[in-house]
Amino acid sequence: MEAFRQIVESQLDNLLNRGSNRDMSSNPESPRGKAAERKARAKPVWAEGLRRMYDEVVEEQLPDDFAELLKKLDQTSDRS
Amino acid sequence: MTAAKAPPGFDFRAEMTRVLPHLRAFARGLCGRPDYADDLVQEAMLKAWAARESFQPGTSMRSWTFVILRNVYLSEARRNRFRGEYDPDAAEKLLSQPAGQEDGLHMGDLRSAMMRLSPERREALLLVGAGGFSYEEAADIAQCAVGTMKSRVARARRSLEDMLSDDGQSGFKSKTQSVSHTEILDELDRVANG
Numbered sequence: 001m002e003a004f005r006q007i008v009e010s011q012l013d014n015l016l017n018r019g020s021n022r023d024m025s026s027n028p029e030s031p032r033g034k035a036a037e038r039k040a041r042a043k044p045v046w047a048e049g050l051r052r053m054y055d056e057v058v059e060e061q062l063p064d065d066f067a068e069l070l071k072k073l074d075q076t077s078d079r080s
Numbered sequence: 081m082t083a084a085k086a087p088p089g090f091d092f093r094a095e096m097t098r099v100l101p102h103l104r105a106f107a108r109g110l111c112g113r114p115d116y117a118d119d120l121v122q123e124a125m126l127k128a129w130a131a132r133e134s135f136q137p138g139t140s141m142r143s144w145t146f147v148i149l150r151n152v153y154l155s156e157a158r159r160n161r162f163r164g165e166y167d168p169d170a171a172e173k174l175l176s177q178p179a180g181q182e183d184g185l186h187m188g189d190l191r192s193a194m195m196r197l198s199p200e201r202r203e204a205l206l207l208v209g210a211g212g213f214s215y216e217e218a219a220d221i222a223q224c225a226v227g228t229m230k231s232r233v234a235r236a237r238r239s240l241e242d243m244l245s246d247d248g249q250s251g252f253k254s255k256t257q258s259v260s261h262t263e264i265l266d267e268l269d270r271v272a273n274g
Binding site: 045046047048049050051052053054055056057058059060062063065066069070073074076 | 093097100101102104105106108109118121122125126129185187190191193194205206209210211212240241244
């Protein structure tokens with residue numbers, strides 16, 4: 001079923017991109033045709049942005065209420 | 081401390097603490113609202129702690145807690161305590177944050193575009209594109225087939241690209257072409273999975 005879906009997906013892509021002969025739609029690394037070229041140019045920018053969006057939160061200092069919650073968890077395990 | 085059968089040297093609390101920043105990042109990406117995101121993470125921490133004996137040391141704490149967080153998010157969304165939708169106030173706050181460097185991308189545009197994706201695609205892109213999980217790991221977390229995860233990521237990418245690259249940085253012109261494309265593929269997913 002998955003294989004079938006992928007075939008239809010790639011055919012739809014070909015149809016909708018009107019002959020910009022991209023082979024596998026799920027592979028953005030195969031830049032052929034105008035649409036693919038545009039996307040190849042756009043991709044690294046937002047892909048890097050997406051990672052940064054995530055990393056920025058990872059690098060934030062944990063708010064105090066997290067430390068408080070951890071302390072509470074410790075207490076519950078002491079009692080058990 | 082009765083950490084039961086955990087092997088010596090395994091510290092559940094320390095392991096969980098280490099992944100908290102990632103849980104916050106995932107949660108914020110899912111719901112787009114920092115305050116709700118932290119509530120979700122704390123709820124997930126409580127659940128993870130309660131279930132700590134079922135965690136298998138040596139497996140990925142990040143994956144394990146992401147599944148819990150995801151379930152918290154979904155049940156909250158279902159209960160309508162909040163909806164995982166675009167929030168103009170939060171977006172405005174985020175937009176006023178410093179933009180990225182000289183890379184031609186406004187982070188606010190990216191955040192808004194992410195929140196315009198369907199929850200499944202947003203999640204897929206967060207796991208694979210932002211969190212760096214493999215398709216297999218992401219599929220495990222989202223409890224779907226690897227092929228489904230791959231196509232979600234591919235379509236999420238396409239939607240983002242359409243939103244971000246069409247008319248510069250400001251607009252979100254969604255071409256009718258992509259919309260119908262997307263709808264057809266969603267229909268196929270329903271047929272394939274249903």
